[in-house]
Amino acid sequence: MLGPLFDCDNHYYEAPDAFTRHVPDAMQPRCVQWAEIDGRMRHVVGGRVDYSVGNPLFDPIAPPGILYDYYNGNPRGLPASEMMRGNLQPQDPCYRDPNERLVKMDSQGVEAVWLFPTLGVLYEEPLKHDPEAVCALFEGFNRWLRDDWGFVHEERIFTAPYLSLADLDWACRELEWAIAEGARVLVMRPAAAFTREGSFSPADSRFDPFWARLDEAGLPLVIHTANSGYSTNGYADDRFGRASIGMSRRPSVKGLALQRAANDFLLTLCYDLLFERFPNLRIASIENGSGFIPDLLRNLRHAKDRNPWHFKEDPEQLFREHVFVNPFWEDHIAEVVEWMGAERVIFGSDWPHMEGLPAPADIASEIASLDEATRRAFLCENTRALARTRPA
Numbered sequence: 001m002l003g004p005l006f007d008c009d010n011h012y013y014e015a016p017d018a019f020t021r022h023v024p025d026a027m028q029p030r031c032v033q034w035a036e037i038d039g040r041m042r043h044v045v046g047g048r049v050d051y052s053v054g055n056p057l058f059d060p061i062a063p064p065g066i067l068y069d070y071y072n073g074n075p076r077g078l079p080a081s082e083m084m085r086g087n088l089q090p091q092d093p094c095y096r097d098p099n100e101r102l103v104k105m106d107s108q109g110v111e112a113v114w115l116f117p118t119l120g121v122l123y124e125e126p127l128k129h130d131p132e133a134v135c136a137l138f139e140g141f142n143r144w145l146r147d148d149w150g151f152v153h154e155e156r157i158f159t160a161p162y163l164s165l166a167d168l169d170w171a172c173r174e175l176e177w178a179i180a181e182g183a184r185v186l187v188m189r190p191a192a193a194f195t196r197e198g199s200f201s202p203a204d205s206r207f208d209p210f211w212a213r214l215d216e217a218g219l220p221l222v223i224h225t226a227n228s229g230y231s232t233n234g235y236a237d238d239r240f241g242r243a244s245i246g247m248s249r250r251p252s253v254k255g256l257a258l259q260r261a262a263n264d265f266l267l268t269l270c271y272d273l274l275f276e277r278f279p280n281l282r283i284a285s286i287e288n289g290s291g292f293i294p295d296l297l298r299n300l301r302h303a304k305d306r307n308p309w310h311f312k313e314d315p316e317q318l319f320r321e322h323v324f325v326n327p328f329w330e331d332h333i334a335e336v337v338e339w340m341g342a343e344r345v346i347f348g349s350d351w352p353h354m355e356g357l358p359a360p361a362d363i364a365s366e367i368a369s370l371d372e373a374t375r376r377a378f379l380c381e382n383t384r385a386l387a388r389t390r391p392a
Contacts (some may be wrong), residue, residue, distance in 0.1 A: 009348025
């Protein structure tokens, strides 16, 4: 018996007007518009056609976990594109309707989910040169999310307003709005903050008013895999696409960019002493994998040894106190538990994406080596505790 599941990484597919419904008409050319190109509907982001997702209407769509074998060692030796060919299906209503999603969750044996964007995590990067557009787009996006899903549905579906540090005043206002609307989890991309004054560490002291309010409110902040703008420095095509999630027809260093982005974001929070200044913060790294964790912990130890005057507290210990890690389902989860501790590793299926699990309960085969108490913590208890608001 697997027991209760609190899935920290579920997704919706955005409605066609998710990026336009609440964005002022005058701002839409600088944000997101629709265009028909070569007979297909495409998003135009900041005036440029976006090709990062083949069909932003998501209908038809690949079924959940169609690439399970590919990410599980690819025993048949087939390219990802061949696995998907001919397998598109009409969109399931549960991808866009919270009540239908509850029915699906019941059938899957899922107690609760955190729900994240599919497209929404891709569009800050192409707009980062225009902070006003970033703020207008995601302010509108968050109002769409409230309309269609709500931030808490039946105490089982928790959706995350998207935040950005592109403009500090906006970030603080949007955070206050999200708190007032009852949001219980927040999300941003793992990336530096690109502002009118330049780019900065997200833990730069100029952003302390934002972090102070988040610390006071006690909401968890998720850094979810996204287009974080990472370059391959000429080694490969830098466009965000299949290679970014490791499913091109040949290996590419582009597939490492997602973990590099999470590593750099989290390491910088520690180097810049964010957790010393704000001891109530809780950060969850979701769908960024876990392979970077041993090097991150080693680098924190080196930093402390080489700069003892800089740290008032042990940065490695603070990392383990404040950061929760969601491994990829195909990672060696028992190793991640050893690195982070059993209380800091959380389960996410990436359902219903094609690279996720076909069903959340399919995680059972990946955690057979864990003892019962660790399985319970990983599958439900850690995320359930993290999901509780913890005001300072």
